[in-house]
Amino acid sequence: MTSGPAGTEQRLREALDAVANNVHAAPDAYQQVRREWHRRERRRRLILAILIAVVFAIADAIGLWALNQTRVDAPVIFNGPGSVQPHKNPADGISQP
Helix, strand or coil: CCCCHHHHHHHHHHHHHHHHHCCCCCCCHHHHHHHHHHHHHHHHHHHHHHHHHHHHHHHHHHHHHHHCCCCCCCCCCCCCCCCCCCCCCHHHHCCCC
């Protein structure tokens, strides 16, 4: 009997080969695993979509709540007189042939 890393590796290989020889997969094992994987993937995507919708709805609710907390008599931003610029026609700068 060989001792050391080479002997341990050989014994481990023999043990795993013996176990592998006794394992027989079901004929439709791949299809079952694939269906299970697709089911889990759909569930993950659904949960993510619901989570995104909930976060978006909460952000909207917080924004609307914050906007509705202002006083009625509070001044409006940019309520002062604006600078009036004369309207220029873009065609004025084009010369006629």
